[in-house]
Amino acid sequence: MAQLAAQIISQDEEFQRQAGRLLRSGPTPMSLVDERPGRDGAAPDLVIVDLRGDALSMMPSIERLRAASPGAGIFAVALAADSDLILQAMRAGANEFFTWPPAAEAFHGAIRRTATRREAATGARPAATTLVFFGAKGGAGTTTMAVNCGVEIARLSKRSTVIVDLKPALGEVALFLGVRQRYSILDAIDNLHRLDREFLRELLVKHKSGLEILAGSDHFDRPGAADGGAIEELFRLLARQYEYILVDAGSQVNSCAVAALYAADTIFLVANPDVPSVRNAQRLLDRVRQLGACGERVRVLLNRAAEPYPIPPKQIEGAIGHPIHHTFPSDYKTVSAALNSGVPLALSGSTDIAVQFDHFTRGVLDPEGVGTSSPAPKRNRLGLERLASIW
Ligand SMILES: Nc1ncnc2c1ncn2[C@@H]1O[C@H](COP(=O)(O)OP(=O)(O)OP(=O)(O)O)[C@@H](O)[C@H]1O
Ligand SMILES: [Mg+2]
Structure with a gap:
């Protein structure tokens, strides 16, 4: 949308x-x-x-x-x-x-x-879809999910796709994709006034899948609290030029992550089947509702889900009051081999996690029925669009 x-x-x-x-x-x-x-x-x-x-x-x-x-x-x-x-x-x-x-x-x-x-x-140009990946806790697999989903979306859709690394101090998106960055998100938000297509191209690095990367900053304190407004404007500008925008928002609710949550069509909350994830996911879902970034945009991803589960998925759903949208198995060997070689998980062979990534990304690209139910605007006698929503 x-x-x-x-x-x-x-x-x-x-x-x-x-x-x-x-x-x-x-x-x-x-x-x-x-x-x-x-x-x-x-x-x-x-x-x-x-x-x-x-x-x-x-x-x-x-x-x-x-x-x-x-x-x-x-x-x-x-x-x-x-x-x-x-x-x-x-x-x-x-x-x-x-x-x-x-x-x-x-x-x-x-x-x-x-x-x-x-x-x-907007005619021929489809509206941008912004997908924000947010971790219920550090190390839950947020970057793994965001990066692999980005690569797959670019590869399968052949549409313009960008991934933004919001994490301050050594975000790992570029690293996971095996590309070397010259510029970072700071160069973008410090030069918003000249961020046209040409300048943006300079700042981004392209992965062989077609995915473009706005790499993370190497400053420990930026993007920080004072950068929320600039990040919000950055998403607005990217939405004019890309069809898919993926964001690795880390796992801290700060002003930059909040700007991403507001811009999101879908917020993927990445959790593991353990007590800290469930407790934090509960709190984060409450916080998202408080922020007004509507809870119905949140999809919970359960990563590193291996039997025997420390907490069974049904119990997790009950505790957080939200369904689990997709489950990814635990497979450290495949995940780390894919990341080290820069090959997307879905192409890394017929492992269960590769199959899950393929299903997940195809679901993102073809979300059944989303955005098709809005009624056409009615016209009133004055020929103006429907006006009187009065009570
Ligand atoms: N499904 C999985 N099975 C096994 N290992 C995984 C899986 N997903 C991620 N990992 C591993 O877990 C580690 C953390 O993953 P990742 O860096 O994606 O997490 P993160 O939530 O982004 O962490 P951070 O909070 O540091 O940003 C990595 O070593 C990654 O290879
Ligand atoms: Mg990360």
């Missing part, structure tokens, strides 16, 4: 905070841009306009937004469903009207309609 760039037009910081949280709590990946035009000159896909104060003074802003971004979703938010105000907002160019606070279901329905319209508008 497309990642949408949203803007909130309001003087009220509390409203900005709550609206931001609401925007990010739904199934559509969302990044927030501030009111200044994006550094890359991009217009937002969705704008929330706060009409709770002097509503009439905001109408010229809606008109300007509509003129600047004919395809954007403009959501007007007011204190009451006043019919004159609704009409004025519609005439100025709003697509949707909500009273504050809106019911989550109707609000996210409107976001889905906006995403569907934006996808149709």
Whole structure:
């Protein structure tokens, strides 16, 4: 699904905070841009306009937004469903009207309609799919999963695919793929203003599978807490140029990992069948829900699952309250041989883990029914897109 760039037009910081949280709590990946035009000159896909104060003074802003971004979703938010105000907002160019606070279901329905319209508008270029791999604990196999999935996606789909190593201090993505990096993610986030296709090509290293790699930093403290906003913008820029974006987000919930979770279409939580993994997976799932990066985007991967299980999978599912999406067996010899030779696991022979990787990646490339259920926008008598989601 497309990642949408949203803007909130309001003087009220509390409203900005709550609206931001609401925007990010739904199934559509969302990044927030501030009111200044994006550094890359991009217009937002969705704008929330706060009409709770002097509503009439905001109408010229809606008109300007509509003129600047004919395809954007403009959501007007007011204190009451006043019919004159609704009409004025519609005439100025709003697509949707909500009273504050809106019911989550109707609000996210409107976001889905906006995403569907934006996808149709991008025409031939399919929307980017962002897959974030996050470890329930260090050493769970997050990099192994991300790297092998990236190689397989690039190889099978022949689509533009990039993997981003978010881990500070010696991320291992480039190492696992046997490529030597000249530049790292820091060169990208420190030069966002010039991160066009040409410059990006300079920074990336290409694996023989076709997978492009934005290697990890070799600084111990970067990317760090202050880099979350830049990482968020980086994902927005990559989404314009790649069809698949994979992220090795490590296992720490910091501002950079949170930016990745917000951008994710799917969050793969990598766990092992042991007590620390289960305890941390529980906590992480709670945290993801608190962040508003909707829990329904999370898929649990159980790695190094060998009989006899220290904790049986059914018991793990019960404890974390989430189904296990895919199980990978423990096979250190095959995994380390594949990593050392730079050959993807799925090509490393007919081992069970190779078969599991092949199944898993094919499932990622062909997720049955995902994104096909959004209804077409209805039209009202004024010929404008469905506006009155009022209650
Ligand atoms: N299914 C598996 N069977 C056996 N060994 C595995 C399996 N998956 C990963 N490993 C091994 O476990 C070790 C840790 O894997 P990896 O580096 O992918 O974990 P990680 O979660 O990224 O670790 P870190 O927290 O250090 O980033 C590696 O030596 C890897 O070869
Ligand atoms: Mg790792």
